[in-house]
Amino acid sequence: MEITSETHSQHISRQFNQELEALKTHLMTMGGLVEQQVQEAIQALLEGDSRLAEKVRDRDRDVNAMQLRIDDECTRVLARRQPAASDLRLVLAVIRATADLERIGDEASKIARNALTLIDNGNNVRGLVEVRHISEHVRRMLRDALTAFARFDTELALRVVHEDESVDDEYGSAMRSLMTFMMEDSRAIGPVLNVMWILRALERVGDHADNLAEYVIYLVKGLDIRHMDTDQLDEEALTRKE
Amino acid sequence: MEITSETHSQHISRQFNQELEALKTHLMTMGGLVEQQVQEAIQALLEGDSRLAEKVRDRDRDVNAMQLRIDDECTRVLARRQPAASDLRLVLAVIRATADLERIGDEASKIARNALTLIDNGNNVRGLVEVRHISEHVRRMLRDALTAFARFDTELALRVVHEDESVDDEYGSAMRSLMTFMMEDSRAIGPVLNVMWILRALERVGDHADNLAEYVIYLVKGLDIRHMDTDQLDEEALTRKE
Numbered sequence: 001m002e003i004t005s006e007t008h009s010q011h012i013s014r015q016f017n018q019e020l021e022a023l024k025t026h027l028m029t030m031g032g033l034v035e036q037q038v039q040e041a042i043q044a045l046l047e048g049d050s051r052l053a054e055k056v057r058d059r060d061r062d063v064n065a066m067q068l069r070i071d072d073e074c075t076r077v078l079a080r081r082q083p084a085a086s087d088l089r090l091v092l093a094v095i096r097a098t099a100d101l102e103r104i105g106d107e108a109s110k111i112a113r114n115a116l117t118l119i120d121n122g123n124n125v126r127g128l129v130e131v132r133h134i135s136e137h138v139r140r141m142l143r144d145a146l147t148a149f150a151r152f153d154t155e156l157a158l159r160v161v162h163e164d165e166s167v168d169d170e171y172g173s174a175m176r177s178l179m180t181f182m183m184e185d186s187r188a189i190g191p192v193l194n195v196m197w198i199l200r201a202l203e204r205v206g207d208h209a210d211n212l213a214e215y216v217i218y219l220v221k222g223l224d225i226r227h228m229d230t231d232q233l234d235e236e237a238l239t240r241k242e
Numbered sequence: 243m244e245i246t247s248e249t250h251s252q253h254i255s256r257q258f259n260q261e262l263e264a265l266k267t268h269l270m271t272m273g274g275l276v277e278q279q280v281q282e283a284i285q286a287l288l289e290g291d292s293r294l295a296e297k298v299r300d301r302d303r304d305v306n307a308m309q310l311r312i313d314d315e316c317t318r319v320l321a322r323r324q325p326a327a328s329d330l331r332l333v334l335a336v337i338r339a340t341a342d343l344e345r346i347g348d349e350a351s352k353i354a355r356n357a358l359t360l361i362d363n364g365n366n367v368r369g370l371v372e373v374r375h376i377s378e379h380v381r382r383m384l385r386d387a388l389t390a391f392a393r394f395d396t397e398l399a400l401r402v403v404h405e406d407e408s409v410d411d412e413y414g415s416a417m418r419s420l421m422t423f424m425m426e427d428s429r430a431i432g433p434v435l436n437v438m439w440i441l442r443a444l445e446r447v448g449d450h451a452d453n454l455a456e457y458v459i460y461l462v463k464g465l466d467i468r469h470m471d472t473d474q475l476d477e478e479a480l481t482r483k484e
Binding site for chain 2: 061064065067068071072075078079082084085088089092095096099179182183186189190193200224226227
């Protein structure tokens with residue numbers, strides 16, 4: 001069979017599409033791993049399971065290794081394929097997204113380390129109701145942000161951005177309760193601080209999920225909504241043509 | 243004058259070099275602004291200057307706007323010039339670096355907001371000695387990381403990476419002192435928590451400076467040292483040919 005220049009370029013472009021798909025798949029695999037890390041870190045805390053907490057802490061290495069691999073893949077795609085327009089935006093969004101996923105991994109590992117301290121000291125910990133509640137909220141945000149990325153779903157992405165505000169409110173009120181516990185009983189200060197660090201880590205997970213959602217909008221609409229007010233954002237994102 | 247293809251390509255390549263230089267210059271300008279933000283946030287705290295704290299808080303918008311502008315510039319360079327090898331690494335390093343600088347800006351703004359709370363409540367705050375000490379340390383790290391970027395100086399970058407470990411130690415010991423203050427006087431819990439958030443923010447600034455230093459090594463050596471042990475790192479970075 002004669003290879004015409006057209007079939008050759010179709011072949012190249014099919015390969016290129018496969019490479020872009022592979023990038024997305026690998027990002028989703030990394031996303032799945034960090035979701036599991038957050039879930040198991042919280043489970044370890046709530047069930048007082050120190051072996052699970054150690055597992056989460058140690059598995060952070062795998063998350064880091066995944067980031068390096070995917071970033072490397074992105075760099076190779078940029079160098080060889082020199083993508084433009086929406087393909088370029090996809091590769092850049094993947095690079096940004098791996099950085100956020102890696103940091104979510106760090107936060108999961110921090111949660112696990114604080115859980116270990118609490119378990120080791122056999123503390124009767126207060127504030128776990130708040131932790132459970134906020135952790136469910138941010139885990140849902142993270143799942144939705146990843147789904148939005150996988151499906152290029154900007155509406156779902158916008159919902160995640162709005163959710164982040166309510167997580168911030170819940171976080172503020174949980175912190176105030178914890179401060180009260182400290183004032184009531186000074187022996188509780190150490191363990192309550194550990195719970196505060198855990199809440200702070202969860203709040204950061206919410207921020208990173210929010211970032212992921214913003215990349216989806218950048219990716220699909222070519223619109224960089226980082227640092228926009230959310231009111232401004234709805235209007236911009238919904239009125240702009242795709 | 244006849245334009246030969248060679249002079250034409252020299253012309254293109256000179257323009258391209260100018261664009262890369264401009265990227266670096268803009269990154270340095272952004273770096274200078276966030277350095278100032280951190281410095282003034284701490285100054286506002288130590289001098290009880292609420293107007294300065296408000297200025298820092300409000301100027302975070304400028305930092306965010308700068309990040310978007312530089313990222314946009316990077317995207318255009320990637321799309322039009324399709325850089326390879328070390329030029330591609332420079333553009334990617336600038337994209338990563340703006341994300342870290344933006345986050346340092348966020349931390350400066352958090353410091354300013356906590357300073358405002360402390361100043362408004364007229365608290366006689368403990369722990370400021372620790373804050374001053376650690377802030378000097380991380381500000382030096384940030385300055386060195388930016389200098390290392392400007393000069394492509396990997397030795398200076400490696401020193402920054404090592405500094406980060408000693409900041410982490412100082413941070414740990416400062417947090418323990420602050421916990422003691424809380425236990426001694428439960429009325430101090432609120433203000434001491436504000437000081438803890440400030441210390442945490444400074445520690446994060448140190449982490450971001452460490453990231454910046456790692457990008458310099460990636461940039462110059464083509465070696466991604468994120469997530470490497472520091473022992474392993476010296477050997478790798480120093481024995482590898484440029």
